[in-house]
Amino acid sequence: MRRPRCSWLAGVLAAAVLVAIGGSAIAFFTSEGVGTASAAVSKLSAPTITTATPAVGGTVALAWSAVSAPGSGTVKYYVTRDGGDPAGTCAAPAVPAAASSCTDSGLAPGTYSYTVTAVWRSWSAAGAVKTAKVTIGAADHFTIAAATTTPAVAAADNLTITAKDVSESTVTTYTGSHSLVFSGASASPSGNNPTVVNSTGTTINFGSATTISFTLGVATVTSSKNGLMKIFRSGPASIVATETSSGITTPTPLAIAVTPGAASKYTLAAATTTPAAGARNDLTITAQDTYGNTATAYTGSHSLVFSGASASPGGTAPTVSSSAGTDVPFGTATAIDFSAGVATPSGTANGAMTLYKSGSASVKATEGSLTNATALAVTVAAGTADKLVLSASTTTPAAAASSNLTTTARDAYENTAAAYTGPKNIVFSGASAGPAGTLPTVVNSAGAVVNFGSATALSFSAGVASVSASKNGLLRLYKAGATSVSATDGTISTTAPLAFTVAVGSAARWALTSVVASAGTIGSSCLFTCAVTLLGNGGTVTARIGVTDSAGNTVSDVGTGHVAKVTSTGGTIAGSPLTIEPTGPAISSTTFTYTAPASGNFTNTVTAATSAGTNYTSATATVSR
Numbered sequence: 001m002r003r004p005r006c007s008w009l010a011g012v013l014a015a016a017v018l019v020a021i022g023g024s025a026i027a028f029f030t031s032e033g034v035g036t037a038s039a040a041v042s043k044l045s046a047p048t049i050t051t052a053t054p055a056v057g058g059t060v061a062l063a064w065s066a067v068s069a070p071g072s073g074t075v076k077y078y079v080t081r082d083g084g085d086p087a088g089t090c091a092a093p094a095v096p097a098a099a100s101s102c103t104d105s106g107l108a109p110g111t112y113s114y115t116v117t118a119v120w121r122s123w124s125a126a127g128a129v130k131t132a133k134v135t136i137g138a139a140d141h142f143t144i145a146a147a148t149t150t151p152a153v154a155a156a157d158n159l160t161i162t163a164k165d166v167s168e169s170t171v172t173t174y175t176g177s178h179s180l181v182f183s184g185a186s187a188s189p190s191g192n193n194p195t196v197v198n199s200t201g202t203t204i205n206f207g208s209a210t211t212i213s214f215t216l217g218v219a220t221v222t223s224s225k226n227g228l229m230k231i232f233r234s235g236p237a238s239i240v241a242t243e244t245s246s247g248i249t250t251p252t253p254l255a256i257a258v259t260p261g262a263a264s265k266y267t268l269a270a271a272t273t274t275p276a277a278g279a280r281n282d283l284t285i286t287a288q289d290t291y292g293n294t295a296t297a298y299t300g301s302h303s304l305v306f307s308g309a310s311a312s313p314g315g316t317a318p319t320v321s322s323s324a325g326t327d328v329p330f331g332t333a334t335a336i337d338f339s340a341g342v343a344t345p346s347g348t349a350n351g352a353m354t355l356y357k358s359g360s361a362s363v364k365a366t367e368g369s370l371t372n373a374t375a376l377a378v379t380v381a382a383g384t385a386d387k388l389v390l391s392a393s394t395t396t397p398a399a400a401a402s403s404n405l406t407t408t409a410r411d412a413y414e415n416t417a418a419a420y421t422g423p424k425n426i427v428f429s430g431a432s433a434g435p436a437g438t439l440p441t442v443v444n445s446a447g448a449v450v451n452f453g454s455a456t457a458l459s460f461s462a463g464v465a466s467v468s469a470s471k472n473g474l475l476r477l478y479k480a481g482a483t484s485v486s487a488t489d490g491t492i493s494t495t496a497p498l499a500f501t502v503a504v505g506s507a508a509r510w511a512l513t514s515v516v517a518s519a520g521t522i523g524s525s526c527l528f529t530c531a532v533t534l535l536g537n538g539g540t541v542t543a544r545i546g547v548t549d550s551a552g553n554t555v556s557d558v559g560t561g562h563v564a565k566v567t568s569t570g571g572t573i574a575g576s577p578l579t580i581e582p583t584g585p586a587i588s589s590t591t592f593t594y595t596a597p598a599s600g601n602f603t604n605t606v607t608a609a610t611s612a613g614t615n616y617t618s619a620t621a622t623v624s625r
Contacts, residue, residue, distance in 0.1 A: 003544040021498060030162030042070035044123045047077060047100075047116045049130035057173030058086065058107035058165065060140030064116045064127065066100045074098055075120045082113050092118070105262050108137040108166050110202060137165035139174045139217075142241050144254040146229070153188070153291055157229045158221040159196070161241055163248070172216040179209045179244045182229075182251050185237035192232035199226045209244055234260035234293035261289030263298040263341070266527050268376035272352065277312065277358050277383045277413050283320065283351040283376075285336060285343040285365055294341040302343075303333045308363040308375055312356035314414035325349035358382040358415035383411030385420040385463070388487045390498035393467075397477060398505045399434060399551040404467040405475040407458060407487055416463040424465070425455040430486045430497050435479025435511075435552030437525045440485075443467075443474035480504045480553040504556070505549030509617040510564055510608045513554075513587055515543040527552050530621035537602075541594040541623055545578045545608050547586035547616060558586040562613035566592045570604035571623070594623060601625050 015570040045067040053061045062079060069075045076096035077084045080103060088105035091097035096119045104114075111133045117126040147158040163174035177199065183206055185194040193205040199213040201224070212219045215227055221227045231237055238253035267286045275281040285300035301323060307330055309318040319327040320334050325348060328334040336343045337350055345351040355361060355378065362375035394402035409420035414459050423445065429452055431440040445459040447470070458465040458472055467473045475482065477500060484497035511527050518541070520534035527548070532541055545564040559582050566576040572595045578588035594606050602625050609618040 044070055044118060044120050044125045046125040046127040047118050048127050049114060049116055052114055052130045054132045054134045055078040055108075055173065056136040058105060058109075058134055058136070059173075060104045060105065060107065060112060060114070060132040060134065062090065062114060062116070062130075063089045063101040067125070069118075069119050069120050073120060074515070075118050078117055078119065079104070080115045086114075106138045107134045108140075109134050109169070110137075118168050125373065125594065129235050136169045136171060137167065139163040139171040139246075139248055140166045140451055141248060142243075142250045143252070143545060144239055144241060145252055146239075146254060146256065146472040149255060150257050150259060151231065152202060152259050153232050153234050153289060154192075154230055155295055156224065157231070157256075159219075159227040159229050159239075159254075160221075161212065161214075161219040161227060163217045170217040174217045176213050177211055177213050178219075180212050180241045181209055181244055182206045182241055184240045185231045185256070185258075186233050188232035189288070190232075190290075192291050194231045194233070194237075197221075197225050197228040201225045212241075215557070231256065231258045232291045232293075234258045234296075236287075256286070260293035260295050260297075260341075261291065263287035263295035263370060264290045266372040267374070268363060268365060268372050270363075270376060270378060273376075273378050274381060275355060275378065276381045277356050277411055277415050278316075278354065280348065280352045280354050281378075282345040283343075284345075285338075285351060287341045287370070288336060288587070296340040298341045299338050301335050301337050302367050304336050304365045304367050305333055306330045306353075306363060306365050309355050309361035309378070309380075310357050312358075312413035312415060313410075314356075314412075316356040316413050318355045318357070318361075319347070319353070321349050323350045327352075327354065349450040354625075355380045356413040356415075358411075358418075382415035382417050382419070382463070383413065385409035385417035385492055386412045387492055388426075388489070388494045389414075389496075390485060390487055390494055392475065392500070393500060395498065396501050396503060397475075397500065398503045399478050399480050399549055399553050400438075400505055402470070403477075403500075405485075406467070406475040407460075407465040407473060409460065409463045409492065420463045423457055423459055424489050426458050426465075426487050426489055427455055427488050428452045428485060431477050431483045431500070432479045433473075435525070435548070435554075436478070436527050438478040438551055440475070440477045440479075443471050445472045447471045477502045478551040478553075480549075480551075488588070504553040505551060507547045507555040507586065507614065507616065508550045509548050509552070510555070510610070510619040511546045511548045511552060512543045512608065512619050512621060513546045514591070515541065515621070517541045525552075526621070528619050530619075532621060532623045535596050535623055535625060537596055537600070537613050537625065538598050539596045541606070542591045543621075544591050545580070545588045545619075547580055555586045557583050558614075562586070563611040564588065564608050566594075566606060566608050566612035568594055568604050568606045570602055571596045573606070580613075594621075596623065596625070 024539045047064040051063045078096040079090040079092045085092040088103045090102035143162045145160040151157040163171045187193045195203045198211045206209040237256040238248040240253045242249040269284045271282040287295040311317045317329040322335045323337040358380045361378045389408045391406045397403045409417040433439045440448045444457045450456040480502045484499045486494045486497040505610045518539045519536045523531035562580040563577045575592035606621040
């Protein structure tokens with residue numbers, strides 16, 4: 001039998017009343033149709049927080065009573081802290097969990113309100129609020145202390161590192177092994193990195209992960225482990241420790257002032273490493289400890305010996321000025337004043353260095369065992385050209401033989417003046433013409449033979465003109481005996497002429513010597529060829545015959561068997577043939593006489609040629625009225 005519609009509506013209204021007055025979540029179900037209808041109502045109870053226990057380190061441990069599900073399925077829970085999401089192991093509203101306890105973490109000191117909400121299917125029920133007061137929060141930063149804040153370089157300094165919360169309370173729950181990176185100190189000038197010894201005794205450079213062990217929030221050094229620090233650079237440092245995983249760091253670095261060690265070496269610096277020869281060059285001398293820090297305790301007057309540079313080619317020794325302003329040669333003790341480990345020149349005193357030899361030098365300063373491990377490299381430039389200097393491939397050439405002449409421009413200290421370069425006009429002098437009148441010569445850069453006394457174009461390279469392919473300085477001298485050669489470009493000259501001893505060459509020619517005419521004029525030069533003019537009828541010319549080299553220098557010791565005969569194209573010859581002396585100068589001991597025709601005009605050629613012995617080039621004289 002079908003139930004009246006009014007009875008069904010009454011059931012619905014009754015269920016609605018139950019929903020309105022019940023404190024728990026409920027649900028209702030309906031069905032409508034022919035026959036009977038029924039409704040069922042249930043509820044989801046709210047959980048109760050049983051404990052909310054705060055702990056050091058910014059945690060709160062929560063537990064709550066579990067509630068039963070109204071039907072099949074599992075009840076889950078989520079936690080809110082002050083209306084927002086919790087941290088730690090507590091489930092947030094977005095992802096509820098079946099657990100009935102959790103731990104909230106990362107809390108600063110303060111009072112927090114917690115609510116636990118049960119969730120079943122689409123139903124939820126929030127429990128009553130529970131508060132918890134955290135007195136010591138989570139680790140927020142580190143503080144660092146040291147056994148001393150004024151350690152010496154390389155000295156062990158024990159660090160104490162403390163984990164603090166935002167209120168500066170020590171977080172005693174920060175314990176065990178943590179990976180920290182230390183920073184705030186630099187490597188020494190010589191490259192020694194600052195270090196911290198980790199908890200196992202391994203020395204770790206700043207900037208690398210260092211394992212440090214904490215107990216009750218504090219890490220201290222034990223048996224030279226777990227925080228023993230060494231810094232090798234003197235001066236201020238600001239030490240910071242940062243945990244690699246959490247980013248906890250040291251907002252107020254530990255201020256350290258590292259003192260340098262004792263002096264163990266010098267470093268030298270110069271105002272210029274390319275000084276000119278003879279120019280003053282200010283040195284800065286720094287005393288350093290083993291690690292390259294300035295040894296500030298090294299002060300007052302010290303006796304240094306400088307080395308590494310040589311005297312100039314002219315013999316001028318390198319010098320460094322003492323603190324009194326005296327220029328002291330290298331190799332001699334020099335008083336130098338230091339202030340806080342550094343010596344600097346004052347005017348021309350206390351380290352003004354002067355080098356005189358061009359080229360490279362490696363300057364060192366030494367006092368006892370102290371010296372500069374790396375010598376100061378200096379390249380000295382020659383000064384401006386001050387003079388010319390001559391040298392030759394031989395200074396004992398034979399007459400008319402070639403000698404390679406090298407012309408060098410030098411500065412005041414005899415260094416080659418490398419800046420003197422390119423084409424230069426040089427005038428050579430000092431040597432005389434040979435007996436036959438041939439002037440000494442030098443071949444110029446173009447290959448032309450130029451007499452002494454005329455401008456000779458030479459090409460200089462880096463201060464030097466040298467012979468190449470028989471050009472640019474090929475010298476020939478013709479007069480036997482001692483002579484000297486000088487040179488000038490009009491501005492600079494040779495201060496010391498180059499001395500030569502010219503040897504007589506090989507016997508090559510007959511020559512006329514001791515020529516005397518009864519009248520008229522004897523031309524110059526009268527040796528291989530001779531001209532006698534205005535002699536007059538019946539006049540006479542007398543001469544000896546000698547043997548010379550190709551330049552006309554008389555040879556000696558030709559031995560026996562050398563005889564010359566004299567002939568003429570006119571007039572008469574008396575005294576021929578003539579025998580040459582076998583020892584000493586190769587000249588006949590007797591003379592021949594030419595007698596001109598008694599009348600009329602004449603021009604006769606008188607010839608001296610070989611009669612016996614070696615066949616030499618003949619000599620001639622032209623005799624005319």
